[in-house]
Amino acid sequence: MNPSRPPSLDAMLGLVASDMNAVNQVILARMQSEIPLIPELAGHLIAGGGKRMRPMxxxxxxxxxxxxxxxxHKLAAAVEFIHTATLLHDDVVDGSGMRRGRRTANIIWxxxxxxxxxxxxxxxxxxxMVEEGSLKVLRILSNASAVIAEGEVNQLTAQRRIDLGEDRYLEIIGAKTAALFAAACRIAAVVAERDETAELALDSYGRNLGIAFQLVDDAIDYASDGATMGKDAGxxxxxxxxxxxxxxxxxxxxESEKAFWREAIAGHRVSDEDLAHATQLLRDSGAIADTMARARLYGQRAIDAIGGFHASAAKAAxxxxxxxxxxxAY
Structure with a gap:
């Protein structure tokens, strides 16, 4: 990688551009329905400027x-549909008003x-998935869908629990975010008829990337503005x-800081001043910096997971x- 420029997705976008055109055609064709509200609402989110990271x-x-x-191609579209469906449901559960810098579907419709x-x-x-015809792929993606739902329920029951431990938090993001990253990568090895070693390497790459991705999201919820995040900061x-x-x-x-956190997470400190105070506490304690350091650790694990594959433009991307x-976050 050229050290003089920041890392980007450009190499990956260029690598898969022609394949992604085919995937987008599948997505557009399969979100159609005789019920106009379906393509209208689905199109709002699918066309909403997302990076298509998972199908990519x-x-x-x-x-x-x-x-x-x-x-x-069909499987990458299936992955994007699973992701989009979970976003639609998440925004309802969270009562979110913004996603990727636009009003959420639940606010509009x-x-x-x-x-x-x-x-x-x-x-x-x-x-x-069924049309593609691989039972193994069906098993991987259906399992991922179940795990994502479990992660969302786990997160729901953990909401406003200041005593939530680090282990359970990692369990939650491993399920709700990393599982689909892992499955999206792993199914390529099945389609390419490679052995389980390749499957597991790609699974590990996707899983660790997914955890790193979520850790960064959680850090920049406090460390950046809404324009950077594409959702409301805080x-x-x-x-x-x-x-x-x-x-x-x-x-x-x-003790006084712990008391603030207990009140804040219970929903009694939600003003802009409270958010500013929370952000200051996170910075002063090194919590944001350490979360980013942890993200880099998982990122390195992802890179190491594909270390055994031969050098190529795909590997570099x-x-x-x-x-x-x-x-x-920088």
């Missing part, structure tokens, strides 16, 4: 394995429509989400994608 990982992983077929269109996209994803704080920065700051805090994920 499926395509890049296939390139890493020198796969030259097209079986992975209401919660019932968002939930039902999410269900439609889940169903479409399973149609695509959403996690106001929602009472106990993320790693908060866990670390609470553990290191004085996948390494840079990890570096990009971790560098987003």
């Amino acid at each position: 990982l499926t395509l890049a992983s296939a390139r890493l394995l020198d796969y030259t077929g097209s079986r992975h 209401g919660n019932p429509a968002s939930v039902l269109v999410g269900d439609f996209l889940f169903s479409r994803s399973f149609e695509l 959403d996690d704080f106001r929602d009472g989400k106990v993320t790693l920065p908060v866990i670390l700051a609470y553990a290191r805090g004085s 996948m390494v840079e994608a990890v570096e990009f994920a971790v560098a987003r």
Whole structure:
């Protein structure tokens, strides 16, 4: 990688551009319905400027394995539909008003429509998997879907729990974020008919990248503005989400600081001044810096996981994608 420029997804985008065009055609075709609200609402989110990170990982992983077929196009679209469905449902659960810098579907069309269109996209994803015809792929992606839902429920029951431990937090993000990253990469090895060693290497790459990605998100919820995040800065704080920065700051805090965190996470400190105070505590305690350091650790694990594959443009792009994920906060 050129050290004079910051890491980006450009190499990966260039690598998979033609494949991604095919995937986008599948996505556009399969989100259609005779019920106009479905493509209208789905299109709002799908066309909303997302990076398509997860399907891109499926395509890049296939390139890493020198796969030259097209079986992975429908599967990459299925991965994006699973992700989009979970976003629609998440925004309802969280009562979110912004995503990727735009109003969320639930704010525009209401919660019932968002939930039902999410269900439609889940169903479409399973149609695509079945059409592809691999039971192994179906098993990997259906398992990931179940694990994501478990992670969301786990997070829901952990909400406003200041005593949430680091282990349970990592369990939550491992399920709700990293599971789909892992599955998106792993299915490429199945399609390319590679052995389990390749499958597990790609699974590990995706899983560790997913954890790093989420840790960075949790850090920059406090460390940046809404324009950087594409959502309202401080959403996690106001929602009472106990993320790693908060866990670390609470553990290191004085009695008065611990009391502040207990009140804040319980929902009694939600003003802009409270958010500013929380952010200052996170900085002073080193919690944000340490969360970023942890993200870099998981990022390095992701890079190491694909170390055994031969040098190629795909491998270089996948390494840079990890570096990009971790560098987003700077």
